[in-house]
Amino acid sequence: MPKNAFSETRRTETSLTDFTGGLSVIGAAQIVEDAVCDFFHSFGFDNPALRKNHNSIWVFTKNRIDFENTAEWGELVTAECRISKQTAATVWVDTRLVKEDGKTVAFYARTEICAIDLEKQAIKRLSSVGFPQFDVKEDYDKRSFTRFSADNSEKVRSFKVLPSSIDYSDHTNNVEYIRFAIDSLSCGEISDRGVAAVEAHYLKQTREGDILDIACSRVGNEVVFDMTGGNIKVAACRLTFKK
Incomplete structure (x- = not known):
């Protein structure tokens, strides 16, 4: 092991x-x-x-x-x-x-x-x-995954998935979805409010040339983004601000 x-x-x-x-x-x-x-x-x-x-x-x-x-x-x-x-x-x-x-x-x-x-x-x-069975250890920190959705959201932008977002797995890299969310905000908001946490859920794979729509909703110190392609939800990302 x-x-x-x-x-x-x-x-x-x-x-x-x-x-x-x-x-x-x-x-x-x-x-x-x-x-x-x-x-x-x-x-x-x-x-x-x-x-x-x-x-x-x-x-x-x-x-x-x-x-x-x-x-x-x-x-x-x-x-x-x-x-x-x-x-x-x-x-x-x-x-x-x-x-x-x-x-x-x-x-x-x-x-x-x-x-x-x-x-x-x-x-x-x-x-x-053939993945090995590990001696599973208690997590470093008790916080874990949560459920969230961009309720009453508004579309903020559409874009095409470009070659620079595609990784060795022939799909959009996981980090890119977080980048898509960040790029829907402004430097001023990120700097002024400070990011306390980010959580992303990847629901469907997307490929080069796919057109994605991003909609977001804001409640308190949270901004939630839903990302869809062809009216199918492919990813969701939540940013929690410090203030």
Whole structure:
């Protein structure tokens, strides 16, 4: 059985920051994706291996990040991962980003993933791809996935999915949906209110050339985005502000 613990240290590079001078929401989502993928690579189950051996790919189905403290531009940070839940078809990976002092947490994250058969485009049982059974550990943080919907929403924009949004799985990368939501706001609002948390649910895969519509609703300190393609809901994203 592989060890249920993984960590990697990196700098908060320029590409991971934004106009605030610290780690951006997009940068945090990218760190989570990198850490989860590198964790799976460490025991031979990353996407290239899954595709080669089982004609399947990993797909993010849910992602939540709760921000605790700012990771500064150029700061040395450590992403720590472990699996907190396994079902017949899904895995929960918990990630926390620890700041350079070795004790302060920048964010907690939880990611739900599953394996998709490339030919049938159907979810596969983990046992069918030989995924190991881990000694599941209690999560780093008690916050988990929630339900949300953009009720009484208004359409804010439409756009085409471009090649730069497509990843190795031949679909729109999970981080891009969070980017689509962020790009529907303004720098002023993000800077003034501060993002406390982001949660994204990925419902359907989208491809290059697809036209997506984004509608949003606002209640209190939350902004919820519904993303649709051809009148089918493909993703939802909620941003929670600090104020």
